[in-house]
Amino acid sequence: MSQEQILQPVDESVGYALKKASALLRSAMDQALRPLDLTVPQYACLEVLRQRPGLSGSELARAVFVSRQSMNLVLKGLEDRGLLTRPPVPAHGKALPTELTPAGRERLLAASRALSVVENRMLAALTPSARRRLCADLASIATALSDETGSGEI
Incomplete structure (x- = not known):
């Protein structure tokens, strides 16, 4: 097979279509979350904590698809704003279990509502x-x- 036979028009590539949809979805999510002063990783962190309270920073990083270093910044920012809590010292080991505060649950609810509008628009057809x-x-x-x-x- 020649290289020309392998290559196809970019608009017929599933990978390209997925990347384009992903980029447009991310942009729409960013726009919907901006008035709530949240980023997509911050929202994802709050949502994962709602479903699985007590996760460590490393567990959250894996669940949200960011590095541990990035997750530490996300957690610090959310904690400084009173949206989640972590104990000052771990109960055992090195992990600091993380939980949403009432303010975090309230912000998450507003973010979920905003993002459901985005998802409904994305899937309307x-x-x-x-x-x-x-x-x-x-x-x-x-x-x-x-x-x-x-x-x-x-």
């Missing part, structure tokens, strides 16, 4: 069955790539 299929297809893609790299992490 799809039927409910097409939405389910898209979600399943994206999960399959992630699994295939995770299997290849040997991890589910970025």
